Every structure is written in structure tokens, then in C-alpha cells.
Amino acid sequence: MAERVSNQSALTWFLQRITGILLAFFLVTHLNVHHLFHDITLEGIINFSGVRENLQASLWWKIYYIVFVPFIVFHALNGLWQIIADFRLKSRAAMIVKALFWILGITLVAVAIMTLSNLFGGGA
Amino acid sequence: MAIFKVFRYNPESYEIARFQEYEIPDTESMTVLEGLYYILENIDPTLAFRSSCREGVCGSCAMHINGEYRLACETQVSDMGHNVTIRPLAHMKIIRDLVVDLTPFFDNYEKIKPYLINSGPVPDKEFKQSPKERKRIDHHVDCILCGACYGSCPVLATDSAYLGPHALLKVLRFVDDSRDDAAYERLAYVATDYGIFRCHTIFNCQQVCPKDLDPTGAIGKLKMKAVKGKLLGKLKKTGT
Ligand code: FES
Numbered sequence: 001m002a003e004r005v006s007n008q009s010a011l012t013w014f015l016q017r018i019t020g021i022l023l024a025f026f027l028v029t030h031l032n033v034h035h036l037f038h039d040i041t042l043e044g045i046i047n048f049s050g051v052r053e054n055l056q057a058s059l060w061w062k063i064y065y066i067v068f069v070p071f072i073v074f075h076a077l078n079g080l081w082q083i084i085a086d087f088r089l090k091s092r093a094a095m096i097v098k099a100l101f102w103i104l105g106i107t108l109v110a111v112a113i114m115t116l117s118n119l120f121g122g123g124a
Numbered sequence: 125m126a127i128f129k130v131f132r133y134n135p136e137s138y139e140i141a142r143f144q145e146y147e148i149p150d151t152e153s154m155t156v157l158e159g160l161y162y163i164l165e166n167i168d169p170t171l172a173f174r175s176s177c178r179e180g181v182c183g184s185c186a187m188h189i190n191g192e193y194r195l196a197c198e199t200q201v202s203d204m205g206h207n208v209t210i211r212p213l214a215h216m217k218i219i220r221d222l223v224v225d226l227t228p229f230f231d232n233y234e235k236i237k238p239y240l241i242n243s244g245p246v247p248d249k250e251f252k253q254s255p256k257e258r259k260r261i262d263h264h265v266d267c268i269l270c271g272a273c274y275g276s277c278p279v280l281a282t283d284s285a286y287l288g289p290h291a292l293l294k295v296l297r298f299v300d301d302s303r304d305d306a307a308y309e310r311l312a313y314v315a316t317d318y319g320i321f322r323c324h325t326i327f328n329c330q331q332v333c334p335k336d337l338d339p340t341g342a343i344g345k346l347k348m349k350a351v352k353g354k355l356l357g358k359l360k361k362t363g364t
Binding site for chain 2: 086
């Protein structure tokens with residue numbers, strides 16, 4: 001059993017499961033609130049104002065979306081990385097892909113949080 | 125009567141790989157392995173395949189028979205509908221016809237140290253184990269290393285560095301063994317993306333195992349143990 005790389009995969013595997021379970025909860029709640037049952041519509045049509053009013057209504061929704069975004073980004077990018085990793089890239093290529101995923105992930109979360117804070121604050 | 129369509133390939137000749145058909149006249153109570161022996165002895169002495177015990181113990185005769193990895197010596201021709209298509213195990217170099225180079229398979233097996241590690245003093249007679257402790261490993265020790273799981277695993281199709289279900293099943297066999305005290309060292313070795321975390325829980329290995337073992341389940345258990353070990357900071361990294 002020669003020494004190999006770290007056991008980081010144990011944590012990413014675990015986090016993938018945890019985020020997966022939480023995303024199921026997030027998704028059901030999101031669909032329930034924004035698309036299916038709750039009346040966030042004006043004259044029966046789901047629209048921007050309805051969604052924004054809902055987001056501004058309580059602290060709970062703010063926390064909800066701030067958590068939802070990084071979870072979904074992590075789950076999606078890590079899942080994609082797991083597929084790519086099946087093809088056993090050379091270590092340099094693997095490092096480049098991982099770095100690109102980190103950049104993409106951080107950018108997506110930043111853009112999402114900026115957009116959300118505008119909505120929370122009542123901006124457009 | 126049965127028709128055997130057998131994969132033929134000799135890397136040393138210029139002929140391309142092909143399927144060759146053979147007619148076997150009397151197949152009553154005949155196994156696929158006996159059919160292959162019939163071809164070898166009566167029709168085509170150049171056909172190459174592996175076998176030894178002829179009774180499902182040695183694991184040498186695993187091959188791809190009618191869409192599934194099976195032991196040729198335990199597969200009845202009549203169960204195959206008298207049309208039998210045979211290919212070699214996948215993911216390994218073909219040496220000739222149905223004989224593959226098992227080196228990567230056994231190399232991976234060797235890497236997981238498939239023997240007891242006990243740093244305590246060697247007892248006078250034997251390492252004692254209660255029947256209850258023995259029962260925990262009962263199932264896993266039955267693996268005959270036939271390679272059916274290795275051939276059926278789609279992860280190995282793209283990633284030859286993956287240890288494979290055969291090796292990982294054996295890891296659980298030693299992790300669960302009360303006489304072995306290297307559980308965390310073993311877990312640390314396989315808790316990587318060329319070990320248990322490369323497995324996508326596809327269940328092919330479990331489906332094809334001729335001994336009805338459950339490598340997928342074993343890998344699942346190892347994942348849980350590894351995550352627990354990681355969170356408790358117990359996974360040890362060691363040298364060779
Ligand atoms: S010849 Fe030994 S298992 Fe089939």
C-alpha cells in the first residue's frame with residue numbers, strides 16, 4: 001500500500017450526498033413556492049414582481065437562496081468533475097480542469113449572490 | 125445440437141479479430157466449457173481458452189457468454205438456448221482467443237495487501253476468532269478471483285487505474301476481520317478516486333458474480349467506513 005494522494009475524495013463524496021439530499025428539499029420547496037401552489041401571481045400569471053415580493057417577505061427566504069445557490073453549484077460542478085475524472089486525465093490536465101471549475105463555481109456563486117442582494121434590497 | 129460462435133484473435137497473426145462458428149452435435153447436459161473442449165479436441169485444436177477445476181472453484185473459465193459474464197464450467201448449453209456466443213473478459217489485453225492477460229487484475233489485487241496484517245505478538249498456535257467474528261467475513265471470503273466483476277465494470281473501461289470490484293471486496297474482507305489491525309490503513313489506501321470513490325454503484329459486478337457475492341455493497345460499506353474515519357481524523361496514510 002504505497003502512499004498515494006490525500007483522502008479528500010471521502011469529503012467530496014460525502015458532500016455530494018449531503019447537497020444532493022438538501023437539493024431535493026430545496027427543489028420541492030422552490031417549485032412549491034414559486035411555481036405550483038402559492039399565490040405569487042398577479043392576475044394568475046407568475047411574474048417578476050411576485051417573485052421579488054416573495055423574496056423580500058422574510059429573512060427565511062433570503063437565507064434559503066443564499067444557501068441554495070452554493071449547494072447547487074457545488075453539486076453540479078462536482079458531479080460533472082466526477083464524470084470527467086472517469087477518463088483519468090493526465091495530472092496537468094486534471095489540475096487545469098479543476099482550476100477552471102473553481103473559477104466557474106466562484107463566479108457563478110458571486111453573480112447569483114449579487115443578483116439576489118439586488119432583489120432583496122428591492123433593486124432590479 | 126448447438127452453435128458456438130467463438131471470438132478468435134491472435135495478436136501475432138495478421139488476421140483481424142472475428143467470430144468463428146462451430147457446430148456441436150450432442151449437447152445434452154453439456155456445459156459451455158465442455159463445448160469448448162469438444163471444439164478443441166474434435167474440430168479446432170488451435171482454439172485457446174483457460175480452465176482448470178471444471179467445477180466453479182478455480183475461477184479460470186470466466187468469459188462473456190450470451191451477453192453476460194459467467195463461468196463456462198457452470199453454464200449449461202441448454203440454458204443458453206443452443207446458440208452460444210462467447211467473448212473473452214473485457215478491459216484486458218487479449219493474449220489469444222478467449223485468453224486475456226490478467227496482469228492488471230492481479231496487480232490491483234496485490235496493491236491492497238490481500239493478507240492479514242497484525243502488529244501484535246504472534247500467538248503460539250493461532251489468532252483466535254469467535255464464530256460470530258468469523259461470520260462477518262463469511263460472505264467475502266468466497267471470492268474465487270474469476271474476473272467476471274472486473275470485466276463487467278464500466279468504470280474500468282475508461283479508467284485502468286481504478287482498483288476494481290474484486291480488490292475492493294477483499295479490502296472489506298480484511299477490514300471486517302477481527303484478526304486484522306490495519307483497517308484504517310486499508311481504508312486510507314482505498315478512500316481515493318482510484319479506489320472506492322470511483323465506483324458509481326452500477327451493480328454490474330454484483331449482477332454477474334458467479335458466487336453471488338456483493339462487491340457493490342462491499343464498496344458502499346467501505347465508503348461509509350471511510351467517511352466516518354475521515355470525519356474522525358482516523359484515516360492513516362502509510363508508506364509501502
Ligand atoms: S474451470 Fe474452474 S471455475 Fe470454471
